[in-house]
Amino acid sequence: MNNTYSSRDRMLAALNCEAPDHPPCSFMIFGALHQSSASYLDFIQRQLALGLDVIVELPPRPPQVRNDHYNLHGLPVSFHPEVWEEEDISHPVGGAAPLMRKIYHTPAGDLTAEVRQTADWRWGDHIPFLDDYLIPRSIKFIVEGPQDLPAFQYLLIPPTDAEVAAFKDDSAPYLAFAREHDLLVAGGWGVGADMVGWVHGLNTLVYDIYDQLEFIRDLLGMIAEWNRARMQVVLDAGVDLYIKRAWYENADFFTPASWRDLILPELQRDADLAHQAGAKFGYIITARAMPLLDLIAEAGVDVLIGVDPEAFDLPVTKKKLKGRVCLWGGVNGHLTVEHGVPEAVAQEVQTALKELGPDGFILTPVDNVREDTSLAFDNVKTMIHSWQEGTGQAS
Numbered sequence: 001m002n003n004t005y006s007s008r009d010r011m012l013a014a015l016n017c018e019a020p021d022h023p024p025c026s027f028m029i030f031g032a033l034h035q036s037s038a039s040y041l042d043f044i045q046r047q048l049a050l051g052l053d054v055i056v057e058l059p060p061r062p063p064q065v066r067n068d069h070y071n072l073h074g075l076p077v078s079f080h081p082e083v084w085e086e087e088d089i090s091h092p093v094g095g096a097a098p099l100m101r102k103i104y105h106t107p108a109g110d111l112t113a114e115v116r117q118t119a120d121w122r123w124g125d126h127i128p129f130l131d132d133y134l135i136p137r138s139i140k141f142i143v144e145g146p147q148d149l150p151a152f153q154y155l156l157i158p159p160t161d162a163e164v165a166a167f168k169d170d171s172a173p174y175l176a177f178a179r180e181h182d183l184l185v186a187g188g189w190g191v192g193a194d195m196v197g198w199v200h201g202l203n204t205l206v207y208d209i210y211d212q213l214e215f216i217r218d219l220l221g222m223i224a225e226w227n228r229a230r231m232q233v234v235l236d237a238g239v240d241l242y243i244k245r246a247w248y249e250n251a252d253f254f255t256p257a258s259w260r261d262l263i264l265p266e267l268q269r270d271a272d273l274a275h276q277a278g279a280k281f282g283y284i285i286t287a288r289a290m291p292l293l294d295l296i297a298e299a300g301v302d303v304l305i306g307v308d309p310e311a312f313d314l315p316v317t318k319k320k321l322k323g324r325v326c327l328w329g330g331v332n333g334h335l336t337v338e339h340g341v342p343e344a345v346a347q348e349v350q351t352a353l354k355e356l357g358p359d360g361f362i363l364t365p366v367d368n369v370r371e372d373t374s375l376a377f378d379n380v381k382t383m384i385h386s387w388q389e390g391t392g393q394a395s
Contacts, residue, residue: 190244271300
């Protein structure tokens with residue numbers, strides 16, 4: 001075994017669709033370990049102790065996060081200084097769930113969100129700006145049509161000088177730690193159509209691709225320009241990899257033709273921007289992506305993050321993308337790692353190594369290990385041991 005590879009070397013070789021000393025194992029998300037850590041540095045060190053190829057993400061994300069853009073990891077989200085918000089809640093008769101309302105007052109008009117406060121609502125009497133919980137519980141989204149775009153623009157401002165300075169200060173010790181230990185540095189997250197789901201709704205997106213195509217194109221374009229302004233700040237920090245979330249940019253909501261028309265042009269611009277900065281470009285999509293594989297490669301994506309064996313045909317995916325796009329995945333996080341038996345975990349690791357490796361492959365549970373249970377952590381250890389055995393690391 002070639003012991004000259006550092007963890008960063010190994011990850012970069014995989015991202016370049018090469019075969020390092022062995023395929024790396026790096027968790028794309030490890031919620032249970034993250035949330036039980038004392039700090040972000042503690043989270044990094046606990047992963048290192050497990051033998052993982054750790055990525056250091058900028059900006060650093062503390063273990064407990066609660067803000068109005070919870071599902072958009074990364075830089076703060078700020079509004080134009082003339083925007084102000086008000087909220088209220090009403091309680092319908094008959095036992096129906098309370099109805100929460102939030103109004104964003106902007107110089108170009110008001111934007112209103114109305115959300116059912118279901119029993120599992122995690123935000124109290126508050127409506128956040130960007131969150132997955134909004135999608136199934138919203139009665140009214142803040143952007144309903146082209147008439148709302150001028151006001152929405154006031155919610156999409158680039159990072160302020162103070163936010164950029166704070167990002168640099170907060171990131172500096174983690175960047176230094178990564179360089180000292182030769183770990184891969186990643187940044188993000190970027191966003192596109194996922195944000196359309198938060199502010200316009202996914203059901204309405206599907207209809208409006210046909211009924212209001214130019215409106216959807218304009219909305220995606222506004223989000224893309226805002227995203228790239230944020231993206232540039234992170235790229236300027238010198239990250240090795242920039243990551244864009246795209247769980248909803250899949251074939252449940254876009255046909256290959258509409259994906260080529262609406263998603264591909266902005267994605268190409270994002271990938272080009274990352275490459276100009278010397279960074280790789282990662283794209284998170286974990287289901288219903290098989291019809292889009294060639295388009296994803298055409299966009300210039302360097303690594304497809306979230307190759308779930310429950311949602312991807314692994315041999316076909318490898319055949320289509322071999323030498324063009326690195327594959328990051330291989331094991332199902334929920335069914336196999338959180339709830340499976342050890343034999344199933346080991347088998348899934350072996351299959352992933354066989355079908356997706358040895359070149360251009362990074363092993364991970366997809367897309368998260370959330371459950372803080374003894375079963376889940378025992379299966380994590382089984383997964384890591386099976387990876388080490390399968391790649392010749394075990395003594």
